[in-house]
Amino acid sequence: MGATEKLYVLGHPVGHSKSPAMHNAVYRALGLPWEYGFADIEHSHEAQAFIEQRSWLGLNITTPYKELAFAAADTASEAARLARGANVLVKIDGKLAAHNTDGFGCVTYLQSIGACFEGARVVVCGTGPTSFSILCACVDAGASVLMLGRDAQRARERVEAWRAAYAACVAHDEHAVCAFQTTRTAQTAREARSKREVRVEGVSYDDSRSLISCADIVIDATPLGMKPGDPAPFDVSALHEGQWVFDAVYGHGETALAAGAKAAGCTFRSGGGMLVGQAVAAVQLFLQAAGEPDTLGFDGLLDVMARAAGFAL
Structure with a gap:
C-alpha cells in the first residue's frame, strides 16, 4: 500500500x-x-x-x-x-x-453509446477551456466543428488562435499522446491530423439557427443550467429528431436545453x-x-x- x-x-x-x-x-x-x-x-x-x-x-x-x-x-x-x-x-x-481531459471524456463517452464523429457536423457552444478541449477531441475524431459564442468577432478570433496553435502542434508532430490515451485513440488523432483538412469556424448564437438545424451533434459546454432559471444557450426550436444533443452540465435537474432537446425528439445525454x-x-x-x-x-x-x-x- x-x-x-x-x-x-x-x-x-x-x-x-x-x-x-x-x-x-x-x-x-x-x-x-x-x-x-x-x-x-x-x-x-x-x-x-x-x-x-x-x-x-x-x-x-x-x-x-x-x-x-x-x-x-x-x-x-x-x-x-x-x-x-x-x-x-x-x-x-x-x-x-x-x-x-474534458474533450477526451466527452467524445469517448458519446462514441461509446453510439454517436459517430467521423464526418459529422458538430456544434460546440461556448468559447472557454472546456469548449476548446471538446473542439480538439471532435476534430481528432474526424468531425467538422462550428463553435458558438455570444460575440461573433470574439468567437472567430479565438477559433483562429486555436487553429494556429493546432497547426503548430501538427508541424511539430505533437499528437496528444497522453497517459490516458490508448494506442488506438492516439492513432486516430494522428490520422485525423495528417490526412484531413481541419474544418472549424466561429459564429455568434444570433447567426446560428440554420447551422444548429444542420448539425449532427450539438454539445453545450457552457455553465448554463447550473442556476435555476438559466436559459438554453440558443433557441431550442432549431433542434429536431435525429440529432444528438449533449449538455456538459449534470446534477442540477433538467436544464432548458435538456427539456428542449427531449421535446424535439433528439437523443439527449447530460454531463455524467x-x-x-x-x-x-x-x-x-x-x-x-x-x-x-x-x-x-x-x-x-x-x-x-x-x-x-x-x-x-
Missing part, C-alpha cells in the same frame, strides 16, 4: 460534484489510502493560494478556475495548451503539470458520462505521477467510478 495522498476537486460551486465519491471508491478498489475531497473556493485569489500551497498530489479543476490552474502550472500537455485551460493539475517532483470519462483519465495521470500501478485498467476504473457516481453508462 502506497503513501497517503490528498486530492481535491477545486471550483465554485462544487457541492453537487460526484468526483469525491468516484475517486474515493476507485482508490479503495486499488488498495490506496488516498483521500479525495471538496475544495469549494469562491474567490480567485483564495483558489490561487490553494494551488500554490501544493499540499496535494492532484486536483480536478472545474468552473471557474481552469484558466487560473493552467497559468499556475510549470508544464502543460498539448491538450491543456490547445484548450487554454486545465481541468487536472498533478504535482510531480514539486512541480505542477497541467492537463485537460463525460464526468466519468474525464475522471478515469485523471486517475491514470495521478497513478502515473505517484508511481502506482493501474491494476484495474481503463475499463475497470470506468466501471468502479460509474457505479460510485450512480451513472448507467
